[in-house]
Amino acid sequence: MEALIDLLYKIADDKLILGHRNSEWTGVGPILEEDIAFASMAQDKVGQSKALYDILNSLGEPAPDPNAFLRNAEAFRCCQLVELPIGEYDFSLIRHFLFDAAELLRFDTLRSSSNEPLAQLARKFYGEIKYHNLHAKTWIKKLGNSSEEAIERLQNSLDYAFPYALGIFETSYLEEEIIGRNLFEGEVALKDKWLNAIAEVINQTQLHMPDYLAIAPKFGGRVGEHTEYLQPMIEEMGEVFRLDPSAEW
Amino acid sequence: MQYTKEQILEVLDTVKDPEIPVLSLVDLGVITELIISDTNVVSVTITPTFSGCPAMDTMKKQLEEALLAKGIEHTPVKVSFETPWSSDLLTEKGRAAIKKFGLAPPPMLGNHQPDIDILEQIACPHCDSMNTEMKSMFGPTLCRSLHYCHNCLQAFEQFKPLG
Numbered sequence A: 001m002e003a004l005i006d007l008l009y010k011i012a013d014d015k016l017i018l019g020h021r022n023s024e025w026t027g028v029g030p031i032l033e034e035d036i037a038f039a040s041m042a043q044d045k046v047g048q049s050k051a052l053y054d055i056l057n058s059l060g061e062p063a064p065d066p067n068a069f070l071r072n073a074e075a076f077r078c079c080q081l082v083e084l085p086i087g088e089y090d091f092s093l094i095r096h097f098l099f100d101a102a103e104l105l106r107f108d109t110l111r112s113s114s115n116e117p118l119a120q121l122a123r124k125f126y127g128e129i130k131y132h133n134l135h136a137k138t139w140i141k142k143l144g145n146s147s148e149e150a151i152e153r154l155q156n157s158l159d160y161a162f163p164y165a166l167g168i169f170e171t172s173y174l175e176e177e178i179i180g181r182n183l184f185e186g187e188v189a190l191k192d193k194w195l196n197a198i199a200e201v202i203n204q205t206q207l208h209m210p211d212y213l214a215i216a217p218k219f220g221g222r223v224g225e226h227t228e229y230l231q232p233m234i235e236e237m238g239e240v241f242r243l244d245p246s247a248e249w
Numbered sequence B: 001m002q003y004t005k006e007q008i009l010e011v012l013d014t015v016k017d018p019e020i021p022v023l024s025l026v027d028l029g030v031i032t033e034l035i036i037s038d039t040n041v042v043s044v045t046i047t048p049t050f051s052g053c054p055a056m057d058t059m060k061k062q063l064e065e066a067l068l069a070k071g072i073e074h075t076p077v078k079v080s081f082e083t084p085w086s087s088d089l090l091t092e093k094g095r096a097a098i099k100k101f102g103l104a105p106p107p108m109l110g111n112h113q114p115d116i117d118i119l120e121q122i123a124c125p126h127c128d129s130m131n132t133e134m135k136s137m138f139g140p141t142l143c144r145s146l147h148y149c150h151n152c153l154q155a156f157e158q159f160k161p162l163g
Helices: A002-023 A032-058 A064-069 A089-110 A116-143 A148-169 A175-180 A187-202 A230-237 A239-243 B005-012 B056-069 B092-100 B116-120
Strands: B020-024 B031-036 B042-046 B132-136 B144-149 B154-159
Touching: A002 A032, A002 A089, A002 A116, A002 A175, A002 A230, A032 A064, A032 A089, A032 A116, A032 B132, A064 A239, A089 A116, A089 A148, A089 A187, A116 A148, A116 A187, A116 B116, A148 A187, A230 A239, B005 B031, B005 B056, B020 B092, B042 B056, B116 B132
Parallel strands: none
Antiparallel strands: B031 B042, B132 B144, B144 B154
16 A cells, blocks of 8 residues: 555656646747647646545545645655756756656556556546657657757756656655556666657757766655755645635635 | 436436537547436446546536436436546537537547647648648647648647547
8 A cells, every 4th residue: 555655646746746837837938839738738737646646535645635735845756857947948848858758658557557546547647648748759859950059958958857857767665566566667667668768759859868877866856855946836836725725616 | 207328318418518518528428327226316427538627527517407407316426537538439429519610520549549640630620621730739728739721721629639
Protein backbone atom coordinates (compact mmCIF):
# COMPACT_ATOMS: atom_id res chain seq x y z
CA MET A 1 0.00 0.00 0.00
CA GLU A 2 2.79 2.41 0.94
CA ALA A 3 4.53 1.79 -2.37
CA LEU A 4 1.34 2.52 -4.31
CA ILE A 5 0.74 5.73 -2.34
CA ASP A 6 4.31 6.85 -2.97
CA LEU A 7 3.95 6.21 -6.71
CA LEU A 8 0.58 7.98 -6.93
CA TYR A 9 1.74 11.09 -5.07
CA LYS A 10 4.76 11.43 -7.30
CA ILE A 11 2.83 11.33 -10.56
CA ALA A 12 -0.16 13.32 -9.27
CA ASP A 13 2.02 16.10 -7.87
CA ASP A 14 4.03 16.32 -11.11
CA LYS A 15 0.78 16.85 -13.01
CA LEU A 16 -0.72 19.38 -10.62
CA ILE A 17 2.39 21.54 -10.39
CA LEU A 18 3.25 21.51 -14.09
CA GLY A 19 -0.45 21.98 -14.86
CA HIS A 20 -0.45 25.10 -12.73
CA ARG A 21 2.78 26.38 -14.30
CA ASN A 22 1.30 25.81 -17.78
CA SER A 23 -1.76 27.81 -16.79
CA GLU A 24 0.49 30.82 -16.15
CA TRP A 25 0.78 31.17 -19.94
CA THR A 26 -2.94 31.96 -20.17
CA GLY A 27 -3.27 35.38 -21.77
CA VAL A 28 0.46 35.93 -22.29
CA GLY A 29 1.48 33.26 -24.82
CA PRO A 30 3.75 34.34 -27.70
CA ILE A 31 0.94 33.66 -30.18
CA LEU A 32 -2.75 32.99 -29.57
CA GLU A 33 -2.50 29.30 -30.51
CA GLU A 34 0.27 28.68 -27.98
CA ASP A 35 -1.63 30.54 -25.30
CA ILE A 36 -4.55 28.16 -25.93
CA ALA A 37 -2.27 25.11 -26.15
CA PHE A 38 -0.61 25.72 -22.78
CA ALA A 39 -3.97 26.56 -21.17
CA SER A 40 -5.47 23.34 -22.60
CA MET A 41 -2.56 21.22 -21.42
CA ALA A 42 -2.91 22.84 -18.01
CA GLN A 43 -6.56 21.81 -17.92
CA ASP A 44 -5.69 18.24 -18.93
CA LYS A 45 -2.94 17.90 -16.34
CA VAL A 46 -4.89 19.41 -13.46
CA GLY A 47 -7.87 17.21 -14.40
CA GLN A 48 -5.63 14.14 -14.50
CA SER A 49 -4.13 15.01 -11.11
CA LYS A 50 -7.63 15.25 -9.64
CA ALA A 51 -8.43 11.68 -10.77
CA LEU A 52 -5.15 10.45 -9.22
CA TYR A 53 -5.89 12.30 -5.95
CA ASP A 54 -9.29 10.56 -6.01
CA ILE A 55 -7.51 7.18 -5.95
CA LEU A 56 -5.33 8.43 -3.09
CA ASN A 57 -8.49 9.56 -1.29
CA SER A 58 -9.92 6.04 -1.63
CA LEU A 59 -6.73 4.76 0.05
CA GLY A 60 -7.29 6.98 3.11
CA GLU A 61 -5.45 10.14 1.99
CA PRO A 62 -7.18 13.57 2.11
CA ALA A 63 -9.81 14.59 -0.45
CA PRO A 64 -8.43 16.08 -3.71
CA ASP A 65 -8.97 19.77 -2.90
CA PRO A 66 -7.41 19.84 0.58
CA ASN A 67 -4.66 17.54 -0.67
CA ALA A 68 -3.84 19.92 -3.51
CA PHE A 69 -4.25 23.20 -1.65
CA LEU A 70 -3.35 22.68 1.99
CA ARG A 71 0.04 20.94 1.83
CA ASN A 72 3.32 22.81 2.15
CA ALA A 73 6.18 22.40 -0.33
CA GLU A 74 8.03 19.75 1.69
CA ALA A 75 4.99 17.45 1.51
CA PHE A 76 5.01 17.54 -2.30
CA ARG A 77 6.68 14.70 -4.20
CA CYS A 78 6.97 16.38 -7.61
CA CYS A 79 10.33 16.55 -9.36
CA GLN A 80 12.05 19.94 -9.33
CA LEU A 81 11.72 20.31 -13.12
CA VAL A 82 7.97 20.99 -12.94
CA GLU A 83 8.17 23.66 -10.24
CA LEU A 84 10.64 25.98 -12.01
CA PRO A 85 9.11 29.31 -13.12
CA ILE A 86 7.82 29.43 -16.69
CA GLY A 87 10.69 31.71 -17.75
CA GLU A 88 10.61 32.63 -21.41
CA TYR A 89 8.76 30.56 -23.99
CA ASP A 90 11.91 28.67 -25.01
CA PHE A 91 12.30 27.27 -21.49
CA SER A 92 8.62 26.37 -21.12
CA LEU A 93 8.70 24.61 -24.50
CA ILE A 94 11.85 22.65 -23.65
CA ARG A 95 10.47 21.64 -20.24
CA HIS A 96 7.19 20.59 -21.87
CA PHE A 97 9.09 18.53 -24.45
CA LEU A 98 11.35 16.80 -21.89
CA PHE A 99 8.61 16.17 -19.35
CA ASP A 100 5.87 14.99 -21.69
CA ALA A 101 8.23 12.60 -23.51
CA ALA A 102 8.75 10.91 -20.13
CA GLU A 103 5.07 11.18 -19.28
CA LEU A 104 3.95 9.41 -22.48
CA LEU A 105 6.34 6.51 -21.82
CA ARG A 106 5.37 6.38 -18.13
CA PHE A 107 1.67 6.14 -18.88
CA ASP A 108 2.25 3.72 -21.71
CA THR A 109 3.54 1.16 -19.20
CA LEU A 110 1.16 2.19 -16.41
CA ARG A 111 -1.66 0.96 -18.68
CA SER A 112 -0.68 -2.54 -17.53
CA SER A 113 -0.08 -1.67 -13.86
CA SER A 114 -1.16 -4.35 -11.37
CA ASN A 115 -3.25 -1.65 -9.67
CA GLU A 116 -6.44 -1.66 -11.72
CA PRO A 117 -7.72 1.86 -10.85
CA LEU A 118 -4.33 3.29 -11.86
CA ALA A 119 -4.24 1.18 -15.03
CA GLN A 120 -7.72 2.43 -15.96
CA LEU A 121 -6.64 6.04 -15.59
CA ALA A 122 -3.47 5.38 -17.56
CA ARG A 123 -5.51 3.99 -20.46
CA LYS A 124 -7.58 7.17 -20.36
CA PHE A 125 -4.67 9.61 -19.97
CA TYR A 126 -2.48 8.03 -22.64
CA GLY A 127 -4.42 9.50 -25.57
CA GLU A 128 -4.48 12.92 -23.93
CA ILE A 129 -0.75 12.90 -23.22
CA LYS A 130 -0.20 11.84 -26.81
CA TYR A 131 -1.47 15.28 -27.87
CA HIS A 132 0.90 17.01 -25.44
CA ASN A 133 3.75 14.96 -26.80
CA LEU A 134 2.84 15.68 -30.45
CA HIS A 135 2.53 19.38 -29.69
CA ALA A 136 6.00 19.53 -28.11
CA LYS A 137 7.67 17.53 -30.86
CA THR A 138 6.08 19.65 -33.60
CA TRP A 139 7.43 22.89 -32.13
CA ILE A 140 10.87 21.52 -31.22
CA LYS A 141 11.34 20.32 -34.80
CA LYS A 142 10.02 23.57 -36.24
CA LEU A 143 11.96 26.00 -34.02
CA GLY A 144 15.00 23.74 -33.70
CA ASN A 145 15.53 24.15 -37.44
CA SER A 146 14.69 27.85 -37.72
CA SER A 147 16.64 31.02 -36.91
CA GLU A 148 20.01 31.24 -35.20
CA GLU A 149 18.41 32.99 -32.23
CA ALA A 150 15.72 30.33 -31.80
CA ILE A 151 18.28 27.53 -31.92
CA GLU A 152 20.59 29.27 -29.46
CA ARG A 153 17.77 30.00 -27.03
CA LEU A 154 16.47 26.44 -27.20
CA GLN A 155 19.95 24.99 -26.71
CA ASN A 156 20.56 27.19 -23.64
CA SER A 157 17.23 26.13 -22.18
CA LEU A 158 17.91 22.49 -22.99
CA ASP A 159 21.28 22.65 -21.22
CA TYR A 160 19.72 24.41 -18.23
CA ALA A 161 16.72 22.07 -17.97
CA PHE A 162 18.58 18.80 -18.48
CA PRO A 163 19.85 18.18 -14.91
CA TYR A 164 16.33 18.88 -13.67
CA ALA A 165 14.85 16.59 -16.32
CA LEU A 166 17.14 13.77 -15.15
CA GLY A 167 15.64 14.44 -11.71
CA ILE A 168 12.29 13.12 -12.99
CA PHE A 169 13.81 9.64 -12.66
CA GLU A 170 14.84 9.86 -8.99
CA THR A 171 14.13 6.41 -7.56
CA SER A 172 11.91 5.85 -4.55
CA TYR A 173 13.05 4.19 -1.34
CA LEU A 174 10.25 1.74 -2.22
CA GLU A 175 11.41 1.27 -5.81
CA GLU A 176 12.01 -2.47 -5.47
CA GLU A 177 8.53 -3.01 -4.15
CA ILE A 178 7.00 -0.79 -6.85
CA ILE A 179 8.70 -2.90 -9.52
CA GLY A 180 8.31 -6.24 -7.72
CA ARG A 181 4.58 -5.81 -7.32
CA ASN A 182 4.25 -4.79 -10.99
CA LEU A 183 2.83 -1.40 -10.09
CA PHE A 184 5.31 0.25 -12.47
CA GLU A 185 8.42 -0.77 -14.40
CA GLY A 186 10.62 1.64 -12.42
CA GLU A 187 12.46 4.90 -13.06
CA VAL A 188 15.70 3.41 -14.40
CA ALA A 189 13.96 1.52 -17.21
CA LEU A 190 11.88 4.63 -17.96
CA LYS A 191 14.95 6.87 -18.17
CA ASP A 192 16.63 4.65 -20.75
CA LYS A 193 13.59 4.73 -23.00
CA TRP A 194 13.24 8.48 -22.49
CA LEU A 195 16.83 9.19 -23.53
CA ASN A 196 16.20 7.36 -26.82
CA ALA A 197 12.89 9.11 -27.39
CA ILE A 198 14.21 12.64 -26.92
CA ALA A 199 17.44 11.97 -28.82
CA GLU A 200 15.36 10.84 -31.78
CA VAL A 201 13.66 14.25 -31.94
CA ILE A 202 16.72 16.34 -31.09
CA ASN A 203 18.70 14.59 -33.83
CA GLN A 204 16.19 15.91 -36.37
CA THR A 205 17.05 19.47 -35.37
CA GLN A 206 20.14 21.63 -35.14
CA LEU A 207 20.18 21.18 -31.38
CA HIS A 208 22.54 18.74 -29.72
CA MET A 209 21.95 16.32 -26.87
CA PRO A 210 23.65 17.33 -23.63
CA ASP A 211 26.33 14.91 -22.47
CA TYR A 212 24.03 13.36 -19.91
CA LEU A 213 26.58 10.98 -18.42
CA ALA A 214 28.60 14.00 -17.27
CA ILE A 215 25.58 15.74 -15.72
CA ALA A 216 24.60 15.38 -12.06
CA PRO A 217 20.79 15.01 -11.88
CA LYS A 218 18.87 17.42 -9.65
CA PHE A 219 17.36 14.95 -7.22
CA GLY A 220 15.43 15.69 -4.03
CA GLY A 221 11.95 16.51 -5.28
CA ARG A 222 10.68 12.99 -4.63
CA VAL A 223 11.62 13.26 -0.94
CA GLY A 224 10.28 16.78 -0.46
CA GLU A 225 13.42 18.81 -1.14
CA HIS A 226 12.40 21.57 -3.50
CA THR A 227 13.69 24.73 -5.11
CA GLU A 228 12.83 28.13 -3.67
CA TYR A 229 10.16 28.47 -6.35
CA LEU A 230 7.67 25.85 -5.16
CA GLN A 231 6.40 27.28 -1.87
CA PRO A 232 5.40 30.72 -3.29
CA MET A 233 3.65 28.97 -6.20
CA ILE A 234 1.71 26.71 -3.84
CA GLU A 235 0.69 29.71 -1.76
CA GLU A 236 -0.64 31.48 -4.82
CA MET A 237 -2.37 28.33 -6.10
CA GLY A 238 -4.24 27.72 -2.84
CA GLU A 239 -4.85 31.33 -1.86
CA VAL A 240 -8.57 31.35 -2.59
CA PHE A 241 -9.17 27.83 -1.26
CA ARG A 242 -7.52 28.65 2.06
CA LEU A 243 -9.81 31.68 2.61
CA ASP A 244 -12.49 29.16 3.54
CA PRO A 245 -11.51 25.48 3.19
CA SER A 246 -15.04 24.36 4.10
CA ALA A 247 -16.73 26.38 1.32
CA GLU A 248 -18.84 24.45 -1.22
CA TRP A 249 -17.77 25.11 -4.82
CA MET B 1 -44.66 -1.23 -15.66
CA GLN B 2 -41.01 -2.20 -16.10
CA TYR B 3 -39.00 0.29 -18.18
CA THR B 4 -37.09 -0.90 -21.22
CA LYS B 5 -33.59 0.33 -22.06
CA GLU B 6 -34.99 1.97 -25.19
CA GLN B 7 -37.44 4.03 -23.13
CA ILE B 8 -34.71 5.23 -20.79
CA LEU B 9 -32.32 6.01 -23.66
CA GLU B 10 -35.05 8.10 -25.25
CA VAL B 11 -35.21 10.19 -22.06
CA LEU B 12 -31.41 10.44 -21.78
CA ASP B 13 -31.22 11.44 -25.47
CA THR B 14 -32.87 14.77 -24.56
CA VAL B 15 -29.74 15.77 -22.59
CA LYS B 16 -27.21 17.60 -24.75
CA ASP B 17 -23.46 18.13 -24.46
CA PRO B 18 -23.14 21.50 -22.63
CA GLU B 19 -20.35 22.55 -25.04
CA ILE B 20 -21.95 21.22 -28.26
CA PRO B 21 -25.68 21.79 -27.69
CA VAL B 22 -26.77 19.84 -30.81
CA LEU B 23 -25.14 16.62 -29.64
CA SER B 24 -26.90 14.33 -27.15
CA LEU B 25 -24.93 12.53 -24.46
CA VAL B 26 -26.21 9.25 -25.86
CA ASP B 27 -24.76 10.10 -29.31
CA LEU B 28 -21.56 11.39 -27.70
CA GLY B 29 -21.02 7.86 -26.38
CA VAL B 30 -20.32 8.81 -22.77
CA ILE B 31 -23.09 6.67 -21.29
CA THR B 32 -21.18 3.48 -20.61
CA GLU B 33 -23.66 1.58 -18.46
CA LEU B 34 -27.44 1.57 -18.06
CA ILE B 35 -29.03 -0.80 -15.55
CA ILE B 36 -32.74 -1.13 -14.79
CA SER B 37 -33.25 -3.05 -11.56
CA ASP B 38 -36.05 -5.56 -10.88
CA THR B 39 -37.68 -2.84 -8.79
CA ASN B 40 -37.54 -0.46 -11.78
CA VAL B 41 -34.76 1.78 -10.42
CA VAL B 42 -32.44 3.17 -13.11
CA SER B 43 -28.64 3.39 -12.67
CA VAL B 44 -26.58 5.31 -15.22
CA THR B 45 -22.78 5.42 -15.48
CA ILE B 46 -20.97 8.01 -17.58
CA THR B 47 -17.30 8.40 -18.46
CA PRO B 48 -15.44 11.67 -19.23
CA THR B 49 -14.45 12.48 -22.79
CA PHE B 50 -11.30 14.21 -21.53
CA SER B 51 -10.11 13.82 -17.90
CA GLY B 52 -10.04 17.59 -17.43
CA CYS B 53 -13.50 18.14 -18.93
CA PRO B 54 -15.23 20.74 -16.74
CA ALA B 55 -18.68 19.73 -18.04
CA MET B 56 -18.90 16.39 -16.19
CA ASP B 57 -20.79 17.73 -13.18
CA THR B 58 -23.25 19.57 -15.42
CA MET B 59 -23.81 16.42 -17.51
CA LYS B 60 -24.42 14.37 -14.38
CA LYS B 61 -26.91 16.88 -13.01
CA GLN B 62 -28.79 17.24 -16.29
CA LEU B 63 -29.13 13.46 -16.70
CA GLU B 64 -30.56 13.18 -13.18
CA GLU B 65 -32.95 16.08 -13.87
CA ALA B 66 -34.16 14.48 -17.11
CA LEU B 67 -34.96 11.22 -15.28
CA LEU B 68 -36.60 13.10 -12.42
CA ALA B 69 -38.76 15.14 -14.82
CA LYS B 70 -40.25 11.87 -16.14
CA GLY B 71 -40.75 10.56 -12.61
CA ILE B 72 -38.21 7.77 -13.15
CA GLU B 73 -36.66 6.52 -9.94
CA HIS B 74 -32.86 6.45 -10.18
CA THR B 75 -29.63 6.19 -8.23
CA PRO B 76 -27.12 9.10 -8.47
CA VAL B 77 -25.37 9.09 -11.87
CA LYS B 78 -21.94 7.51 -11.47
CA VAL B 79 -18.75 8.77 -13.16
CA SER B 80 -16.26 6.00 -13.90
CA PHE B 81 -13.08 5.47 -15.91
CA GLU B 82 -13.71 1.74 -16.18
CA THR B 83 -14.83 1.92 -19.81
CA PRO B 84 -12.77 4.77 -21.27
CA TRP B 85 -14.37 7.06 -23.83
CA SER B 86 -13.01 7.07 -27.36
CA SER B 87 -14.12 9.32 -30.21
CA ASP B 88 -14.99 6.11 -32.10
CA LEU B 89 -17.97 5.81 -29.72
CA LEU B 90 -19.72 8.79 -31.37
CA THR B 91 -22.80 7.50 -33.18
CA GLU B 92 -23.54 8.18 -36.86
CA LYS B 93 -26.34 10.51 -35.76
CA GLY B 94 -23.87 12.26 -33.46
CA ARG B 95 -21.31 12.69 -36.24
CA ALA B 96 -23.94 14.22 -38.52
CA ALA B 97 -25.03 16.61 -35.73
CA ILE B 98 -21.43 17.68 -35.12
CA LYS B 99 -20.92 18.39 -38.82
CA LYS B 100 -24.14 20.37 -39.04
CA PHE B 101 -22.94 22.40 -36.06
CA GLY B 102 -19.87 23.37 -38.15
CA LEU B 103 -17.32 21.05 -36.59
CA ALA B 104 -15.45 18.37 -38.50
CA PRO B 105 -16.27 14.96 -36.97
CA PRO B 106 -13.26 12.95 -35.78
CA PRO B 107 -11.83 10.28 -38.09
CA MET B 108 -12.29 6.68 -36.92
CA LEU B 109 -9.14 5.51 -35.15
CA GLY B 110 -9.62 1.77 -34.68
CA ASN B 111 -6.68 0.66 -32.55
CA HIS B 112 -4.52 3.66 -33.45
CA GLN B 113 -3.67 6.79 -31.52
CA PRO B 114 -3.94 10.15 -33.29
CA ASP B 115 -0.79 11.19 -35.12
CA ILE B 116 0.18 14.25 -37.13
CA ASP B 117 -0.75 12.47 -40.39
CA ILE B 118 -4.28 11.75 -39.14
CA LEU B 119 -4.76 15.28 -37.80
CA GLU B 120 -3.63 16.88 -41.06
CA GLN B 121 -6.09 14.83 -43.15
CA ILE B 122 -9.34 16.43 -42.06
CA ALA B 123 -12.21 17.16 -44.44
CA CYS B 124 -13.63 20.69 -44.21
CA PRO B 125 -17.12 20.53 -42.63
CA HIS B 126 -18.28 23.38 -44.89
CA CYS B 127 -17.14 22.24 -48.37
CA ASP B 128 -15.80 18.68 -47.77
CA SER B 129 -12.43 19.58 -49.32
CA MET B 130 -9.36 17.71 -48.05
CA ASN B 131 -7.19 20.73 -48.89
CA THR B 132 -7.00 21.72 -45.23
CA GLU B 133 -4.29 22.49 -42.72
CA MET B 134 -4.13 22.05 -38.96
CA LYS B 135 -3.37 25.34 -37.22
CA SER B 136 -3.32 24.09 -33.66
CA MET B 137 -4.08 20.76 -32.04
CA PHE B 138 -5.65 22.64 -29.12
CA GLY B 139 -8.79 24.75 -29.47
CA PRO B 140 -11.47 26.57 -27.47
CA THR B 141 -12.40 23.40 -25.57
CA LEU B 142 -10.30 20.31 -24.78
CA CYS B 143 -12.14 18.29 -27.42
CA ARG B 144 -11.51 20.65 -30.37
CA SER B 145 -8.58 21.51 -32.64
CA LEU B 146 -8.17 24.45 -35.05
CA HIS B 147 -7.95 24.04 -38.84
CA TYR B 148 -8.07 26.10 -42.01
CA CYS B 149 -9.59 25.18 -45.37
CA HIS B 150 -7.57 26.35 -48.41
CA ASN B 151 -10.51 25.56 -50.69
CA CYS B 152 -13.31 27.65 -49.15
CA LEU B 153 -10.88 29.87 -47.24
CA GLN B 154 -12.57 29.36 -43.91
CA ALA B 155 -11.27 28.50 -40.49
CA PHE B 156 -12.98 25.53 -38.86
CA GLU B 157 -12.72 23.37 -35.80
CA GLN B 158 -12.53 19.62 -35.48
CA PHE B 159 -13.94 17.42 -32.74
CA LYS B 160 -10.63 15.79 -31.88
CA PRO B 161 -10.04 12.07 -32.27
CA LEU B 162 -9.11 10.41 -28.97
CA GLY B 163 -8.19 6.74 -28.66
